[in-house]
Amino acid sequence: MDTGSGNEELKILYLEDIEEDAVLVKRQLKQEGLSFKFDHVSAEHEFRDKLNSEKYDVILSDYNLPGFSGIAALLISRKICPDVPFICISGTIGEEMAVELIHMGASDYILKDNLSKLHVAIQRSMKDVEERNARIKAERMLVESEARLRDIILSSYDLVWEIDRDWKYTYISENVKEILGYTVNEVIRKSPFDFMPSGEKERITFLFNEHVRAKRAFRDMENWNIHRNGNMICLLTSGVPVFDDKGDITGYRGAGKDITDPKLAEREITNMRDSLERLNQHLDEVREEERASIAREIHDQLGQSLTALKIDVEWLHERFSGSIKEAAKLEGMNDLITIMIKDVQRIASELRPSILDDLGLVSAMEWYINEFEQRTGVSCRLKLENIEFTDDKKNLTLYRILQEALTNVSRHADADNVEVSFFRMDDIIKLEIYDDGKGLAEEAINSYKSLGFIGIRERLKKHNGNLEIHSRQTEGTRLSITLPFN
Numbered sequence: 001m002d003t004g005s006g007n008e009e010l011k012i013l014y015l016e017d018i019e020e021d022a023v024l025v026k027r028q029l030k031q032e033g034l035s036f037k038f039d040h041v042s043a044e045h046e047f048r049d050k051l052n053s054e055k056y057d058v059i060l061s062d063y064n065l066p067g068f069s070g071i072a073a074l075l076i077s078r079k080i081c082p083d084v085p086f087i088c089i090s091g092t093i094g095e096e097m098a099v100e101l102i103h104m105g106a107s108d109y110i111l112k113d114n115l116s117k118l119h120v121a122i123q124r125s126m127k128d129v130e131e132r133n134a135r136i137k138a139e140r141m142l143v144e145s146e147a148r149l150r151d152i153i154l155s156s157y158d159l160v161w162e163i164d165r166d167w168k169y170t171y172i173s174e175n176v177k178e179i180l181g182y183t184v185n186e187v188i189r190k191s192p193f194d195f196m197p198s199g200e201k202e203r204i205t206f207l208f209n210e211h212v213r214a215k216r217a218f219r220d221m222e223n224w225n226i227h228r229n230g231n232m233i234c235l236l237t238s239g240v241p242v243f244d245d246k247g248d249i250t251g252y253r254g255a256g257k258d259i260t261d262p263k264l265a266e267r268e269i270t271n272m273r274d275s276l277e278r279l280n281q282h283l284d285e286v287r288e289e290e291r292a293s294i295a296r297e298i299h300d301q302l303g304q305s306l307t308a309l310k311i312d313v314e315w316l317h318e319r320f321s322g323s324i325k326e327a328a329k330l331e332g333m334n335d336l337i338t339i340m341i342k343d344v345q346r347i348a349s350e351l352r353p354s355i356l357d358d359l360g361l362v363s364a365m366e367w368y369i370n371e372f373e374q375r376t377g378v379s380c381r382l383k384l385e386n387i388e389f390t391d392d393k394k395n396l397t398l399y400r401i402l403q404e405a406l407t408n409v410s411r412h413a414d415a416d417n418v419e420v421s422f423f424r425m426d427d428i429i430k431l432e433i434y435d436d437g438k439g440l441a442e443e444a445i446n447s448y449k450s451l452g453f454i455g456i457r458e459r460l461k462k463h464n465g466n467l468e469i470h471s472r473q474t475e476g477t478r479l480s481i482t483l484p485f486n
């Protein structure tokens, strides 16, 4: 609808029994520059017919009509087209009558000797109608929006909530009954913290207050709550602050997702992983103990017997006066026993290097690398600082890691050179093993199939150590092991 100021033509219905007055009004509006179409009627039946058959933007009506009145015309028009503004034009109208007219729904009234005000009255009344229509539209939109919100909340699995500045619920969605076991009425005016076990209550209050202080939204805050039946319920909650005109927080609103089932499953997996790790470490310790005792048996029993045998064979050989052929046999036996003694020492050392206990970590590593060089032909360069842990288990861990790394080099790397360095940086001990072999694929580093690397990581975990593997195809492999000194 147009307010009459634009180019659009207004449709005006004018009820007036005096022809000259109608002409006057028409002329006045023309003078004001109003663009309009004017229907003039003078009797009730004409008035009704026009209202029923046409659509007008504004109705003008005389107050005193023969056999009819402005009041009656007003009542008729309110029935037929209540939204069209009705302006009364009268020669004489008392204050009381005017008030009565407005009360009954007229938009305005104008005195005939003051027609210059008519144009403004028309514009104002049409503006009122426009505003009213806008208000009605806004109200309808609000109702629709509320219905939409209600439907979304009803069909959502999330717990939708709102709390005031005392952190008391002013709204909670119906599904609180399923999620926490309480009805809406039982929850309203309570605080979300009322449903948390102690400990959790303090933790979440602390986290929440940080967001309140910063006046910001929070996302995915995990919080544990007690269901009416005593079970623990984990919610993943997000919320935004609500502000008043001054920018102060008047509350929060948001939604929470029930993640109890996945949370419990996750917990179980963590527990299982923990016990698996503990079992593994236990098995490792048992294995080391067994190795040590087998190594002792082999070294002490077998080693001593072989040494005694060697002395006897040498004794026999010295005193032997038989044929040269038989003497050569004895000498052969002696050589074989010497090799066997060396084998026994090597096997015992691999099982549990006594040298580690006797001479310490660095000598044991030197000895092992030397052995490796001779056995494989890979040339080794060493840069070893003389460091020793007071904790024997740490020494053994590093020794075993070196063994695994060098075994990998001989098995997989196809390398010509190996560099081993062992040094201390502040409170961190570093062991680095580099080979110039073919390198390894990125996938091998974290693959669940790489049991050697997994073993190294687990051994290190026990001592808060860490393994990093750097490698590029054809550019060799570097293992960096770090371990806190204390």
Ligand SMILES: Nc1ncnc2c1ncn2[C@@H]1O[C@H](COP(=O)(O)OP(=O)(O)O)[C@@H](O)[C@H]1O
Residues within 6 Å of the ligand: 408, 409, 411, 412, 413, 414, 435, 437, 438, 439, 440, 441, 444, 445, 449, 450, 451, 452, 453, 454, 477
């Ligand atoms: N020094 C290396 N050079 C090249 N490839 C290596 C090296 N060390 C390990 N790899 C690769 O990484 C894989 C995983 O090693 P590891 O966990 O020790 O398992 P395993 O030696 O039992 O195969 C090996 O199978 C091999 O393909």
Ligand SMILES: [Mg+2]
Residues within 6 Å of the ligand: 404, 407, 408, 452, 453
């Ligand atoms: Mg390996």
